[in-house]
Amino acid sequence: MTLLLFLLLFxxxxxFYKRSCKNAICKAFICLSFAFSLWSLFLYLSTVSLDSTLRSFIVPVVPxxxxxxxxLLNYITLNYTKPYEPTPLPPYVLVLHLSMLLLFSWLAFEGYTWPMAFDGKSEYFREGLFFYIACGYLYVSAIACLFVIVYTMITGGYLVRLHSIYMFTGILLGCCVSSLFVIILPFWEIYQxxxxxxxxxxxxxxxxIPATQYDLFNIELEDFGQDFRNPRFSSIIISANRFLLNRMNAKAFKAICDRLEEKRVEEVFERQANLMIEAGYSAQDLIGHVNRCSRDITRLFFR
Incomplete structure (x- = not known):
């Protein structure tokens, strides 16, 4: 099971690496993804039959x-609504997290921040105060990010709120599911x-979705053309975004639809005017002109 979870994370x-643009926030998200997969790899290696010296080194560095x-999560939370103009973390936040990173890494090497220990023959569960302090630091940081997202939802526009729904849901569900296996079940001596x-x-x-696929919330959200020849997974996300936007702000969604209709009407009138001009200057092949105009109008609705 541990190996399967590592393969899924990796x-x-x-x-994410292949399907994301390489701006700063995408790089931070990709680094976070690989950090999770590396954690899962260390966890798997700590359970297999390896040389006792190597295993004694791997077990403490798992966390x-x-x-x-x-x-990384604080940086993503600060910039997920402005990926092309990212803001660096405030100095005090950066110093705080770097200090905690160094502190808990040192404690990990000393064997204090991971509840599993290796005695040279077998691995056993060993609860400790520093393990729960480290967990508290991780979850408090995640909860702080949730408060930042809620503030962004309150102060931002409807597209920002649409972004924030995904981020909030992802962090909240991630915290709930992981805390079940890391903190809650061990109290009943169930170690998973x-x-x-x-x-x-x-x-x-x-x-x-919101961290690396920014166009799905603005440019492509307002493009109702349908590419039937090249169906994409992102079409599902765009449809979900339109549904959520219509529920959150029906007036804004109607304005988007009205702009699209006005643009299409203008383009149809332009094609009709071109047809009339071409027909006036060329009395021959009128049917051909009509067919070309019909194809141009059709392409307005089918990319």
């Missing part, structure tokens, strides 16, 4: 990739830490 990271989450990767997968796939 495949997701590769997918280190996850410690990059607050820094690898399944926390399910929460990471939920977070990644929900957050990937």
């Amino acid at each position: 495949a997701s990271a590769l997918f 280190i990739p996850i410690l990059f989450t607050p820094l 830490l690898p399944l926390a990767a399910l929460g990471f997968l939920v977070f990644l796939w929900f957050s990937w």
Whole structure:
């Protein structure tokens, strides 16, 4: 199961890398995806039969990739609505997260921030105070990002709110699912830490949409042309965005539709005027002119 979850996380990271533009926020999201997959890989390697020396080194460093989450997630949360004009993290936030990263990484090497330990023969569960402190730091950082997203939803326009729904849902579900296996179940002595990767997968796939596919919320959202010859997965997302926008702000959605209709009417009138001019200057092949005009008008609605 651990190997399967690693493969899913790694495949997701590769997918995001290939399907995302390479601006700063996309790079941060891709780094976060690979950090999750690296965590899952370390977790898998800690459970297989390896040399005891190598395994003794791997087990303590398992949590280190996850410690990059607050820094990267804060950067993504700050800039997911403005990917082409990203704002750097405030200095005090950057210093805080870098300090916590170094502190918990050092504690990880000392064997304090991961509940699994290796005694040279077998791996066993060992709860510790620093493990829960590290978890608290991770989840408090995620909750702080949720508050930032809520503030953005309140102060932003309808397209910003549309972005924020995906980000909020991804972070919230990711926290709930992962905390179930990391914090809640261990209280009942049910240890299924690898399944926390399910929460990471939920977070990644929900957050990937607003973090890296910005055009689906503005340019392509207002383009109602249908490309039947090249169906895309993004068409599902665009349809969902239009449904959500119509529910959130029917007036804004109607304005988008009105602009599209006005643009199409103007283009049809332009084609008709060109047909009349061509027909007036050329008395021959009138049927050919009509056919060409009909094809041009058809292309307005079918890309």
